Amino acid sequence: MGELDPSPAHRPLGARVKGFVALTKPRIIELLLITTIPVMFLAEQGVPDLWLVLATCIGGYLSAGGANALNMYLDRDIDALMHRTERRPLVTGVVSPREGLVFGLSLAVVSTVWFGLLVNWLSAALSLGALLFYVVVYTMLLKRRTAQNIVWGGIAGCMPVLIGWSSVTNEVSWAAVVLFLVIFFWTPPHYWPLSMKVKDDYARVGVPMLPVVAGNRAVARQIVVYSWVMVAVSLALWPLGYVGWFYPLVAAVAGGWWLWEAHALQARAKAGITGAKLKEMRLFHWSITYVSLLFVAVAVDPFLR
Numbered sequence: 001m002g003e004l005d006p007s008p009a010h011r012p013l014g015a016r017v018k019g020f021v022a023l024t025k026p027r028i029i030e031l032l033l034i035t036t037i038p039v040m041f042l043a044e045q046g047v048p049d050l051w052l053v054l055a056t057c058i059g060g061y062l063s064a065g066g067a068n069a070l071n072m073y074l075d076r077d078i079d080a081l082m083h084r085t086e087r088r089p090l091v092t093g094v095v096s097p098r099e100g101l102v103f104g105l106s107l108a109v110v111s112t113v114w115f116g117l118l119v120n121w122l123s124a125a126l127s128l129g130a131l132l133f134y135v136v137v138y139t140m141l142l143k144r145r146t147a148q149n150i151v152w153g154g155i156a157g158c159m160p161v162l163i164g165w166s167s168v169t170n171e172v173s174w175a176a177v178v179l180f181l182v183i184f185f186w187t188p189p190h191y192w193p194l195s196m197k198v199k200d201d202y203a204r205v206g207v208p209m210l211p212v213v214a215g216n217r218a219v220a221r222q223i224v225v226y227s228w229v230m231v232a233v234s235l236a237l238w239p240l241g242y243v244g245w246f247y248p249l250v251a252a253v254a255g256g257w258w259l260w261e262a263h264a265l266q267a268r269a270k271a272g273i274t275g276a277k278l279k280e281m282r283l284f285h286w287s288i289t290y291v292s293l294l295f296v297a298v299a300v301d302p303f304l305r
Contacts, residue, residue, distance in 0.1 A: 011094055019089030023072055023100060024065030024107075032064050032160045033057055034292055038299035039164035039179060042242065045302045048168050052119065056167040059115040059127060060160055066107030067131040067156065071139045073100045078205035084198050115163075122166045130159035147210045150195075154187030175242040178233060179298070183291070185230035189223040189262065190287035193280040216278065220262075220269035223283070227262040231255035234294060243298070244305035250297035254290050261286050 036056060040048045072079065072090050076097060079085035089095040095103070108131055115124035138153030158180045165176035192210055195202065196219060199211040211219050234255055238248040261283045268278050 015094050019092075019094035020099075020103060022089050023069040023095065023103060024061070025068040028068065029061055029064045031288070031291065032060055032157070035179075035183060035295050036060055036160040036164040038295040039161050039176065040168050041299040041302060042175065043165045043168035043173075052167060055114070055118040056123070056164065059111050059119060059123070060163060062107050062111035062114060063127040063131050064160075066104045066111055067134040069100055069104030069107060070131075070135045073097060073104055074135070074139050075143075076100075078207065081205050082198075082201040084201055119167045120170045122170055122172075123163050126159055126163045126166060130156045130163075133159075144207055147208045147213045149207075150191050150209065151188050154184060154191075157187055158183040173242075174240055175237060178237050178240065178242075181233045182230060182294070185226050185233055186287065186291060189226045189230070190284065190291075192219055192223055193265070193282075193284040193287075195219075196278070196280040197284075216269040216274065217266075220266040224259075224262045224266050227259055231259060243301045246304045247297045247301040250293055254293045258283075258286065258290050 037053060040053055040056065072088055075085075076088075076090040079088050080091045085091065090097055090100050108128070111131075112124050112128045115121075115127050134153065134156035138149065138156060142149040142153050161179045161183060162172050162176050166172055188210075195209040196211040196216065199209065202209045203212045210222065214222075231251075234251045235248055237243050237251075265278070265280060265283050
């Protein structure tokens with residue numbers, strides 16, 4: 001891989017634009033929006049103001065994009081050594097480290113002001129809190145020090161649920177807390193299968209993701225435990241009275257399928273299966289489908305009550 005000239009004049013404009021967009025990790029932000037918008041429908045018990053939805057989504061993108069850019073700035077040393085991240089813009093030189101830092105900080109400021117002026121200041125505070133938690137607590141303090149990094153670091157990814165609810169109501173309710181906990185317990189069994197797949201990358205750079213410091217059997221056991229708690233918490237929304245019959249039906253069916261996949265992964269790990277036959281990515285891909293189905297059900301349920 002050839003080195004790019006660090007001078008901005010020698011970096012093609014199109015590549016630089018793509019590089020800045022890549023710093024925001026658009027694929028990850030799609031998941032954040034999937035959890036934000038449906039919660040707004042539930043909070044409104046119908047269709048929320050569409051301008052408010054747009055303003056919240058733009059603010060969420062700017063905030064999460066700033067957090068992701070700052071994450072890449074801080075992790076650029078290990079990103080250069082991992083196959084999964086070696087093409088990131090701060091590694092290839094399409095974007096310089098200074099540009100990445102300024103870009104991330106600028107998005108942090110703009111997103112906070114955007115939320116405060118166009119949504120409300122509670123949502124602005126929650127958004128800024130999520131950004132700081134991801135950058136400071138996860139990236140700087142936890143990621144390279146503990147195998148529990150993704151467990152507690154995942155709190156930042158739960159915040160869009162609270163932001164979606166607060167953007168409509170200017171408060172946080174028990175329904176938002178329950179859905180926050182669903183994402184909290186979803187994050188480790190969602191990410192650990194991917195970590196199992198690329199654990200050699202993490203081991204190479206000394207990041208103690210759980211699959212690096214524990215065997216497949218231990219990781220699969222933790223996945224099953226978190227999965228059962230996640231499904232149980234997802235069903236708690238029903239007895240609290242925030243949803244009708246549709247959401248718990250979807251939550252039960254989708255959760256049952258998740259548990260099937262989690263236990264199947266554990267069975268393969270217990271049998272000593274490794275490599276492609278372990279099929280850990282089956283659960284990773286299903287986890288994205290699961291959270292999408294669950295939150296679509298959150299948005300649809302108010303119309304069927």
